[in-house]
Amino acid sequence: xxxxxxxxxxxxxxxxxxxxxxxxxxxxxxxxxxxxxxxxxxxxxxxxxxxxxxxxxxxxxxxxxxxxxxxxxxxxxxxxxxxxxxxxxxxxxxxxxxxxxxxxxxxxxxxxxxxxxxxxxxxxxxxxxxxxxxxxxxxxxxxxxxxxxxxxxxxxxxxxxxxxxxxxxxxxxxxxxxxxxxxxxxxxxxxxxxxxxxxxxxxxxxxxxxxxxxxxxxxxxxxxxxxxxxxxxxxxxxxxxxxxxxxxxxxxxxxxxxxxxxxxxxxxxxxxxxxxxxxxxxxxxxxxxxxxxxxxxxxxxxxxxxxxxxxxxxxxxxxxxxxxxxxxxxxxxxxxxxxxxxxxxxxxxxxxxxxxxxxxxxxxxxxxxxxxxxxxxxxxxxxxxxxxxxxxxxxxxxxxxxxxxxxxxxxxxxxxxxxxxxxxxxxxxxxxxxxxxxxxxxxxxxxxxxxxxxxxxxxxxxxxxxxxxxxxxxxxxxxxxxxxxxxxxxxxxxxxxx
Amino acid sequence: xxxxxxxxxxxxxxxxxxxxxxxxxxxxxxxxxxxxxxxxxxxxxxxxxxxxxxxxxxxxxxxxxxxxxxxxxxxxxxxxxxxxxxxxxxxxxxxxxxxxxxxxxxxxxxxxxxxxxxxxxxxxxxxxxxxxxxxxxxxxxxxxxxxxxxxxxxxxxxxxxxxxxxxxxxxxxxxxxxxxxxxxxxxxxxxxxxxxxxxxxxxxxxxxxxxxxxxxxxxxxxxxxxxxxxxxxxxxxxxxxxxxxxxxxx
Numbered sequence: 001x002x003x004x005x006x007x008x009x010x011x012x013x014x015x016x017x018x019x020x021x022x023x024x025x026x027x028x029x030x031x032x033x034x035x036x037x038x039x040x041x042x043x044x045x046x047x048x049x050x051x052x053x054x055x056x057x058x059x060x061x062x063x064x065x066x067x068x069x070x071x072x073x074x075x076x077x078x079x080x081x082x083x084x085x086x087x088x089x090x091x092x093x094x095x096x097x098x099x100x101x102x103x104x105x106x107x108x109x110x111x112x113x114x115x116x117x118x119x120x121x122x123x124x125x126x127x128x129x130x131x132x133x134x135x136x137x138x139x140x141x142x143x144x145x146x147x148x149x150x151x152x153x154x155x156x157x158x159x160x161x162x163x164x165x166x167x168x169x170x171x172x173x174x175x176x177x178x179x180x181x182x183x184x185x186x187x188x189x190x191x192x193x194x195x196x197x198x199x200x201x202x203x204x205x206x207x208x209x210x211x212x213x214x215x216x217x218x219x220x221x222x223x224x225x226x227x228x229x230x231x232x233x234x235x236x237x238x239x240x241x242x243x244x245x246x247x248x249x250x251x252x253x254x255x256x257x258x259x260x261x262x263x264x265x266x267x268x269x270x271x272x273x274x275x276x277x278x279x280x281x282x283x284x285x286x287x288x289x290x291x292x293x294x295x296x297x298x299x300x301x302x303x304x305x306x307x308x309x310x311x312x313x314x315x316x317x318x319x320x321x322x323x324x325x326x327x328x329x330x331x332x333x334x335x336x337x338x339x340x341x342x343x344x345x346x347x348x349x350x351x352x353x354x355x356x357x358x359x360x361x362x363x364x365x366x367x368x369x370x371x372x373x374x375x376x377x378x379x380x381x382x383x384x385x386x387x388x389x390x391x392x393x394x395x396x397x398x399x400x401x402x403x404x405x406x407x408x409x410x411x412x413x414x415x416x417x418x419x420x421x422x423x424x425x426x427x428x429x430x431x432x433x434x435x436x437x438x439x440x441x442x443x444x445x446x447x448x449x450x451x452x453x454x455x456x457x458x459x460x461x462x463x464x465x466x467x468x469x470x471x472x473x474x475x476x477x478x479x480x481x482x483x484x485x486x487x488x489x490x491x492x493x494x495x496x497x498x
Numbered sequence: 499x500x501x502x503x504x505x506x507x508x509x510x511x512x513x514x515x516x517x518x519x520x521x522x523x524x525x526x527x528x529x530x531x532x533x534x535x536x537x538x539x540x541x542x543x544x545x546x547x548x549x550x551x552x553x554x555x556x557x558x559x560x561x562x563x564x565x566x567x568x569x570x571x572x573x574x575x576x577x578x579x580x581x582x583x584x585x586x587x588x589x590x591x592x593x594x595x596x597x598x599x600x601x602x603x604x605x606x607x608x609x610x611x612x613x614x615x616x617x618x619x620x621x622x623x624x625x626x627x628x629x630x631x632x633x634x635x636x637x638x639x640x641x642x643x644x645x646x647x648x649x650x651x652x653x654x655x656x657x658x659x660x661x662x663x664x665x666x667x668x669x670x671x672x673x674x675x676x677x678x679x680x681x682x683x684x685x686x687x688x689x690x691x692x693x694x695x696x697x698x699x700x701x702x703x704x705x706x707x708x709x710x711x712x713x714x715x716x717x718x719x720x721x722x723x724x725x726x727x728x729x730x731x732x733x734x735x736x737x738x739x740x741x742x743x744x745x746x747x748x
Contacts, residue, residue: 449550450588454598454658455576455606464601468592468641 032089038062041203044089048172048207051179061192061202068196074359075388075420076328078301086266088204088237164220166250167212171239174210181212185243189272189309189336197268197330198305205239205270213248213279222478223252238269244279246312251282253481265290267326268303277312277339282320284477286485289325291492296355296384299327306333307363310342310371318345319362320476322485324492327356332390334363337371337399344373347476349485351492352385352417361391361422366402366432375406378470381417382493388420395432402432410440411469413462413493463490500561501526501697502547502666507558509539509546516542518722519558524666527694531708531733532701534719535741540701541585543719544670548582549575562666577609581664583655585671590642595654598642599624599661606662627660631687649680656687667691668699673707685710705737720744 032043041062045055070081161168167178175182192202213219244250267289273281283306292299302325308317319333335344346362364373373393381387387410395402410419421438443465451461467474467486474482502524509517517539524530534540546553547560549572560567567575590598604614615623624638633653643651652672659667669688673681688711692698700711708716708730716732717724718741725744726732 444588445551446586447588447590449548449572450584451590451602452572453548453550453576453582453584454602454662455573455609456602457571457573457605460601460605464593464598465590468590471592 031087034087035084036062036086036088036204040088044204044206047089048175050172050175053179053183054175057187057192058203061199062204064193065196065199065203068199070196074330074390075386075422076330076357076359078328078357081266081301083200089206160220164217165214166217166219167210168223169210171205171208171210171241174241178210178212181243182210182241185241185272185274187272189274189307190270190305195305197303198270201237201239201268201270201305205237208239208241208269209252210240211242211250211252213244213250215246215248215276217245217248219248219250223250236265236267236269238267240269240271241274242272242281242283243274244276244281244315246276247278248276249280249282251284251478253284253286253478255286255288255481255484265300266303267300269305271304271306271333273306273308273317275308275310275312275315275317275339275342278314279312280316280318281308282318283308283333284481285319285321285323286477286481286488287321287323287325287329288488288492290327291325291354291356292327294354296327299356300325301328302326302331303328304331306331307336308334308344309336310339310344310368312342313339313368314341315339316343316345318347318476320347320473321349321360322473322477322481322488323348323350323358323360324488326358329356329358329360331360332362334365334392335373336365336367337373337402338367339371340368341370342368343371345476346373346375346377347473348377349380349470349473349489350378350387350389351380351382351489352387353383353492354385355383356385358386359388359390361389363392364394364404365392366395366399366404368399370401370403371399372403373405375404375408376472377406377408378473379408379410379419379421380413380466380469380489380493381410381419382413384416386418386420388422390422390424392424392426393434393436394424394426395429395434397428400429400431402427402429402434404432404434406434406436408436408438409469410438411466412440412442413466459490462493466490466493499526500524501563502699503559503561504543504547505559505561507543507546507560508556509542510554510556511542511552515556516553516722517546520719520723522717522724524697524699526665526697527692528715529692529698529700529711529713531711531713531716531730532699532719532724533703533705533716533733533736536703538719538741539722540719541670542722544582544668544699544701547575547668548572548580573605574609576662576664577606579663579665581659581662581667583652583659583667583669583672585674587643587651587655589644589646591644593642594639595642596624596638599638599658602658603661624661628657631657631660631690632683633657647680648675649677649683652676652680652684653687656684656691660687660691665695666697666699668701670701671703672700673702673704681707682710705733708733718744 032040038059041058045058190198192199211223242252273283275281289300289302310317317335321333323329333346337344344364350358350360352358362375375391377389379387379389389408393404393406408421412419419440423436425434425436427434447465448458448461451464452458466489474485477485500523504520504522507517507520508515520543532540555568562578562580600620607614637650643654672684700713713730716728716730718726
């Protein structure tokens with residue numbers, strides 16, 4: 001497969017300690033004072049020109065947060081975070097109101113260039129249409145709502161989406177322009193009291209994406225957002241809300257990279273999805289936050305709450321994630337299967353190398369009748385990392401005919417890493433059918449030797465074996481992401497064999 | 499011309515010496531059989547030639563086409579034309595045989611400074627080769643050796659041998675785990691690949707395989723040395739009288 005080759009070549013070009021996206025952009029920024037207080041919350045709300053109800057909502061969350069303590073049940077270990085020593089808001093200082101790309105700070109555009117945002121997207125950003133005849137399935141249209149630090153700097157393809165009736169905009173704008181939708185749905189999947197990090201996010205979230213797809217509409221393009229942390233000591237609190245109304249369909253892609261840092265950076269995002277009757281949401285993530293250096297220093301702390309609500313009958317929500325970065329990952333994209341015959345899916349590749357710690361998995365909560373869910377999790381641990389799958393599958397008393405299939409496979413590279421599987425299964429009615437399969441394997445010396453005997457280098461061999469291991473999940477990604485993900489997988493495992 | 503020259507080779511595994519000064523010369527186009535009881539060092543020899551980690555060469559040398567093989571990484575040896583057919587070929591789930599073949603072939607070509615084969619050329623080549631060896635196309639679409647029978651695994655080794663066109667093929671206990679029909683098919687494949695430029699080293703426990711692959715030279719190994727070499731009749735002699743007669747000689 002050419003992609004494998006490409007991956008491998010890319011790996012070769014990278015030195016051990018050189019994180020490809022480790023650079024900083026020098027732009028002036030507009031910061032909230034350090035630390036967290038009601039004043040910080042008010043400062044953020046004011047910066048965003050928010051209506052009073054939004055400020056109230058944030059303040060309630062903040063007061064709630066003060067009463068909460070950090071969860072400690074995950075298999076991750078890190079020094080205590082001093083929440084008063086962080087900045088909770090940073091925005092590039094706007095020179096003037098941005099109406100076109102030409103007006104965007106060239107420094108910011110350069111950053112995107114360095115990030116290697118695919119050419120087709122640059123073309124999109126510049127409004128260049130591919131020539132007729134050159135269209136292939138990998139070149140589907142992608143609308144990019146680019147998040148730079150905390151403020152969205154460019155939104156493209158608004159017009160085409162508008163024609164379809166799809167609302168896709170920064171959530172800060174949606175709060176002002178579509179308050180009725182935001183008020184109805186914000187916090188309806190992840191309530192402000194949900195958990196320590198989600199509550200913190202509710203108080204101080206800076207920006208994120210908002211999507212509404214009206215009844216019967218199939219969103220005409222993949223929606224994609226690039227997140228990027230770029231401010232020293234700044235917590236990043238993204239908030240995303242996606243609503244698929246009756247009979248609609250939307251596919252959303254999220255990808256992250258972050259610059260190299262010595263200090264740890266806190267990232268606590270919240271994503272809420274709502275699918276009404278017969279609607280479908282596909283949410284894909286490729287996560288590549290800075291994982292820390294070869295001694296385990298630095299790296300992003302990623303405490304994320306992602307949850308989808310299959311609110312309507314016959315609705316479907318599908319999460320696909322490729323997690324390669326972060327020093328610490330604490331993340332459980334979940335589905336509440338409320339509507340009858342609704343379906344939840346979770347496809348995950350979680351890779352840890354160096355000193356990374358991953359505690360990730362999903363929750364499938366079966367409430368409606370004949371609901372079904374499927375979990376395919378592939379954990380790969382290398383270096384001195386720890387990789388835990390933690391998953392809950394539960395069937396409510398009324399969830400007759402609930403079905404789940406879970407397959408958790410772990411692959412170990414080397415003998416200093418760990419893979420752990422922690423499944424929780426609860427069936428409160430006798431008609432539920434839950435299946436759980438788990439395997440743990442090691443890339444054996446024999447397999448590597450077989451490959452090198454046939455001419456592959458060690459790194460090519462590992463790349464090939466790992467890409468084979470995760471194939472089932474990669475196939476779930478939209479094609480353009482699958483290729484990038486394949487590259488990332490090999491890059492993040494670089495140097496894992498001696 | 500000498501293709502492979504093993505000179506006074508001494509090899510250790512975890513402090514224990516396995517090969518105690520082994521010497522062997524294989525010329526282009528020759529078929530050599532290496533026979534011997536379990537633990538005589540046959541597989542160690544094949545692993546050291548191919549460059550498997552875990553073996554320490556304490557003395558002697560291995561020359562391949564006049565070059566020092568021990569200085570090369572295993573993948574370089576492969577690109578230079580050393581092919582080891584495994585006794586137990588490994589399974590690689592999720593990687594189709596076709597993908598594996600292409601990745602490996604192109605890695606070798608690249609190492610030799612040749613251009614990589616584009617997909618259509620590669621497919622054409624694989625189809626030709628697999629057809630000549632009677633290998634069904636559907637085998638190529640399956641994961642590498644995943645769910646293959648013993649016979650299919652060995653045929654997959656023969657297919658790779660045909661595709662990579664090595665100048666030295668080492669067949670490590672090719673007959674293990676094969677019934678007589680599968681053995682015949684695999685051996686036919688090997689015979690079809692024998693050429694005046696390509697040498698074969700057949701490592702085997704039993705004379706049985708040598709009914710199908712007829713050697714020019716037979717070596718008997720015992721306790722880490724070649725204790726006797728001769729023509730193909732030596733194999734028959736061994737079948738009659740067993741290996742015990744050589745144990746003292748070692």
